Amino acid sequence: MKKAFPILAVLTAVLLAYAFYQAMFVAPTDAMQGDVYRIIYYHVPSAWTAFLLFFINFVASVQYLANAKPSTQRAAKWIVIAIGVAGAIAPFIPQVRQQLPTGMYPSSVATTAIIIAGLYFLVGRYFPGQSLDLLAVTTAEVGVVFCTIVLITGPIWARPVWGIWWAPGDIRLTSTLVLWLIYVSYLVLRRFSDSAQTQKLAAVLAVFGALDVPLVYFSIWFFRTQHPQPVIGGGGSIDPGMLHVLLISWMAFLCFAFLVCWSRYGLEKLRREVEEAEALESLLEPAGHAAPSSKAKIPLSRGSR
Amino acid sequence: MSSFWSITLATLAKDIRLEWRSKDALNAMLFFSLLVVVIFMFSFDPLAEESRHIVGGLVWVAFLFAAVVALNQTWARELRNQVLDAYRVSPASANSLFLAKALGNFILVSLLEALMAPLFVVFYNLRPLGPAWQLIPVALLGTWALVVNGTFFAAMSLRTRSRELMLPLLLFPVSIPAVISMVAATTNILTGEDSAHFYIVLLLTYDVVFTTACLALFETVLQAE
Numbered sequence: 001m002k003k004a005f006p007i008l009a010v011l012t013a014v015l016l017a018y019a020f021y022q023a024m025f026v027a028p029t030d031a032m033q034g035d036v037y038r039i040i041y042y043h044v045p046s047a048w049t050a051f052l053l054f055f056i057n058f059v060a061s062v063q064y065l066a067n068a069k070p071s072t073q074r075a076a077k078w079i080v081i082a083i084g085v086a087g088a089i090a091p092f093i094p095q096v097r098q099q100l101p102t103g104m105y106p107s108s109v110a111t112t113a114i115i116i117a118g119l120y121f122l123v124g125r126y127f128p129g130q131s132l133d134l135l136a137v138t139t140a141e142v143g144v145v146f147c148t149i150v151l152i153t154g155p156i157w158a159r160p161v162w163g164i165w166w167a168p169g170d171i172r173l174t175s176t177l178v179l180w181l182i183y184v185s186y187l188v189l190r191r192f193s194d195s196a197q198t199q200k201l202a203a204v205l206a207v208f209g210a211l212d213v214p215l216v217y218f219s220i221w222f223f224r225t226q227h228p229q230p231v232i233g234g235g236g237s238i239d240p241g242m243l244h245v246l247l248i249s250w251m252a253f254l255c256f257a258f259l260v261c262w263s264r265y266g267l268e269k270l271r272r273e274v275e276e277a278e279a280l281e282s283l284l285e286p287a288g289h290a291a292p293s294s295k296a297k298i299p300l301s302r303g304s305r
Numbered sequence: 306m307s308s309f310w311s312i313t314l315a316t317l318a319k320d321i322r323l324e325w326r327s328k329d330a331l332n333a334m335l336f337f338s339l340l341v342v343v344i345f346m347f348s349f350d351p352l353a354e355e356s357r358h359i360v361g362g363l364v365w366v367a368f369l370f371a372a373v374v375a376l377n378q379t380w381a382r383e384l385r386n387q388v389l390d391a392y393r394v395s396p397a398s399a400n401s402l403f404l405a406k407a408l409g410n411f412i413l414v415s416l417l418e419a420l421m422a423p424l425f426v427v428f429y430n431l432r433p434l435g436p437a438w439q440l441i442p443v444a445l446l447g448t449w450a451l452v453v454n455g456t457f458f459a460a461m462s463l464r465t466r467s468r469e470l471m472l473p474l475l476l477f478p479v480s481i482p483a484v485i486s487m488v489a490a491t492t493n494i495l496t497g498e499d500s501a502h503f504y505i506v507l508l509l510t511y512d513v514v515f516t517t518a519c520l521a522l523f524e525t526v527l528q529a530e
Contacts, residue, residue, distance in 0.1 A: 188471075189471070219482040
């Protein structure tokens with residue numbers, strides 16, 4: 001596995017360079033906006049990557065909380081299976097199908113539901129026990145970075161095109177901003193909490209944040225959105241040449257995010273191992289370099305007997 | 306079930322009696338929100354027509370900040386003499402303690418709102434153009450929305466360094482949809498331009514969702530040490 005890291009790093013660098021070349025020189029110029037629009041090749045892939053990472057964080061957090069008791073673990077498993085089955089069947093029922101926005105196919109909704117359910121089990125399979133929390137902290141940190149890129153590139157694009165940096169009350173802008181705020185508070189909680197139960201508290205906060213996002217979305221339902229419609233599954237239309245470049249760019253960003261997550265995950269794991277080793281060491285040698293006190297001797301003599 | 310409610314009521318009665326005797330939190334909150342009102346009045350100096358549009362935001366910002374004062378001392382009281390640890394090892398349900406604390410804060414913040422509302426009317430020359438009775442469900446649902454999450458996050462921030470600072474950092478991001486709904490509903494009622502119905506339903510949804518989440522997860526937070 002260690003050898004794969006530099007190979008992947010080189011591959012990511014090549015892919016990022018190729019995506020940059022495609023975005024700047026190959027993709028057709030937008031008829032209305034000119035070259036300004038090219039920032040979407042960084043804005044949109046960052047947004048997709050950030051949302052994916054936050055979603056993985058949510059899945060890992062739910063699983064971490066569910067694993068506390070065998071009964072909740074079983075219940076969560078069946079709920080996820082039920083969501084997957086219901087999500088796979090429901091879009092094909094004519095009544096539900098009519099509710100879908102134009103441009104969103106029932107098959108794609110069903111696939112998404114199955115992928116979501118599958119992700120839960122994949123995460124549980126490859127990240128048992130405490131590594132669920134490692135995954136959660138990694139995805140939250142990297143997700144915040146990508147979400148920050150989204151929030152910076154958005155206004156840069158909006159200023160020349162809309163004439164304003166920020167559209168207050170816009171549904172997409174606000175929900176992304178609130179998502180960012182929630183995950184920053186998640187990281188602050190992790191930084192400030194030093195008890196052994198930080199993981200549990202952070203997982204609880206992640207669940208609260210995930211419950212919050214749909215409510216934010218509805219609370220600004222009536223405000224008009226200026227944001228362009230989503231390219232995929234939202235009724236927006238895009239030139240195939242542009243979509244091609246956008247997907248290449250997303251691939252590059254996903255590889256980059258995966259790379260960063262990988263190294264961050266390894267670092268966090270190492271940090272915890274060092275912490276554990278230090279704790280163990282101080283238990284085994286209570287005296288250390290200082291002169292052994294009478295209090296420290298008592299438990300040792302008891303242990304050696 | 307009856308023991309569940311008897312524990313809730315006993316804890317609630319104890320908290321109210323303590324608050325009634327000291328009046329610490331209530332006095333601090335009252336004076337704090339009075340200061341917010343006065344400072345906002347000096348910084349905006351609005352006409353009656355303008356104030357209808359902005360006062361919905363001002364009222365709820367003042368109450369949100371004041372509520373944090375009450376929320377911060379909710380659990381701090383139980384830390385003295387290890388009361389919370391005693392509670393943790395007792396067979397009593399964690400949720401009955403949570404409900405007692407949330408209801409106590411709800412009563413306290415509602416009392417504050419009832420006392421502060423006339424001041425807002427006087428200082429900003431308010432006269433609602435929409436159906437004024439709708440302000441009551443907005444206030445009740447909005448207060449519960451702030452208080453239920455606030456009580457929960459206050460319990461969570463007990464385990465952190467500088468816990469008084471931690472509570473608003475955790476509470477405000479999650480409260481954004483509730484604050485948007487409260488402010489929009491209040492503004493709609495005051496200006497009479499639009500119906501507040503949608504936002505009242507949304508506040509109700511928020512309350513139901515987060516009360517359920519708090520009750521489901523509170524035991525995890527209380528036992529985390």
